[in-house]
Amino acid sequence: MPTVGLVAGEGGLAEVLAERIRAAGRRVVCVQVHGDPGRLPEVCDRYVHVPLDQALRGLQVLQEEGVRELVLAGKVDKLRALGALPGAAGLWPERARDRRDPELWPLVARLLEQAGLRVLPQPTFAPDLVAGAGLLAGRELDPREGEDLGLAFRVARQVAAAGIGQAVAVRHGVVLAVEAVEGTDAMIRRCREFGPGAVVAKVAWPGADPRFDLPVVGPQTLEAMRWAGATALGVEAGSTLVLDRPAFEAAAAELGVSVVGWAPEGG
Known part of the structure; x- marks a missing residue:
C-alpha cells in the first residue's frame, strides 16, 4: 500500500498516528521539524530530523520516498518557524504578513499541495481519538464549574475567532x-498564582480544518491542571483529540477533576 508521510512537531500525537498508520498496513516516513524524537524513530519505517531552516530537505525526503499523502501532527514553535522559513529558498512567501494560526496553516497546506502532497485529516487513521459530548473522564461538573465553563467557552470562541489562541481559564466568573x-x-x-479552582475551556479554530491543528489534550494537560489546582476541563466535542485515553481517564479519576466534551451549541 502507498507510503504515508508524517510531518511531526512536539507532543505525543505524532507517535500515536505513526502507530495507527502502520497498523493500517501503510509504510510511514516521518520528517520531524521540532520537538523530542521520543519513540518516533522506532515506530516509523524511516525517520529523519530536519531543522526548520532546512524545510526543503524535508520535502525532498518525502518526494524521494514516493509520498503522495501525509499527516501533520504536533506543536511547532511558531516564532522559531517564522524565523527559519523565510530563508528556506523562497518556501515562505514574504507577502504572508498575517501569521496567526488560522491564516498560517492553510498556507502551509497549499505549499505542500503545490509540491504534490495531499494533506490528510489528522483523525484519518485514529477516529477514536475524537472527543464526544458529555462526561469524558473523572467526576461530574458541579454547578459553579458548569457556569464558569459556559463563560470560558464563550470567551474562548471569541479569542479563537480573533486568531489568538484556543483556550481560556475562568474562576468564579473571572x-x-x-x-x-x-x-x-x-x-x-x-x-497557579491565582489559587485553586480554575476551569479550562479548549476550542477549535472557527471552521476548523481537520487536516491540521485540531485541539489536543492528554495526560500532560491534566498534569498542568494538577500543578495549577484547576478542577475542570471542557473540550470542544467532535473537534478535539484525546491522547492515551486509559491513562487520561485514570489521571482524571486520581486528581478528582471533571473532563467534559462540550457541544458547539452548548457554550
Missing part, C-alpha cells in the same frame, strides 16, 4: 488566563 503563542499547558500553569 477570566484568569487566555492562551496565545505559549500553548495550553503553559497557560494553565500560569493560573
Whole structure:
C-alpha cells in the first residue's frame, strides 16, 4: 500500500498516528521539524530530523520516498518557524504578513499541495481519538464549574475567532488566563498564582480544518491542571483529540477533576 508521510512537531500525537498508520498496513516516513524524537524513530519505517531552516530537505525526503499523502501532527514553535522559513529558498512567501494560526496553516497546506502532497485529516487513521459530548473522564461538573465553563467557552470562541489562541481559564466568573503563542499547558500553569479552582475551556479554530491543528489534550494537560489546582476541563466535542485515553481517564479519576466534551451549541 502507498507510503504515508508524517510531518511531526512536539507532543505525543505524532507517535500515536505513526502507530495507527502502520497498523493500517501503510509504510510511514516521518520528517520531524521540532520537538523530542521520543519513540518516533522506532515506530516509523524511516525517520529523519530536519531543522526548520532546512524545510526543503524535508520535502525532498518525502518526494524521494514516493509520498503522495501525509499527516501533520504536533506543536511547532511558531516564532522559531517564522524565523527559519523565510530563508528556506523562497518556501515562505514574504507577502504572508498575517501569521496567526488560522491564516498560517492553510498556507502551509497549499505549499505542500503545490509540491504534490495531499494533506490528510489528522483523525484519518485514529477516529477514536475524537472527543464526544458529555462526561469524558473523572467526576461530574458541579454547578459553579458548569457556569464558569459556559463563560470560558464563550470567551474562548471569541479569542479563537480573533486568531489568538484556543483556550481560556475562568474562576468564579473571572477570566484568569487566555492562551496565545505559549500553548495550553503553559497557560494553565500560569493560573497557579491565582489559587485553586480554575476551569479550562479548549476550542477549535472557527471552521476548523481537520487536516491540521485540531485541539489536543492528554495526560500532560491534566498534569498542568494538577500543578495549577484547576478542577475542570471542557473540550470542544467532535473537534478535539484525546491522547492515551486509559491513562487520561485514570489521571482524571486520581486528581478528582471533571473532563467534559462540550457541544458547539452548548457554550
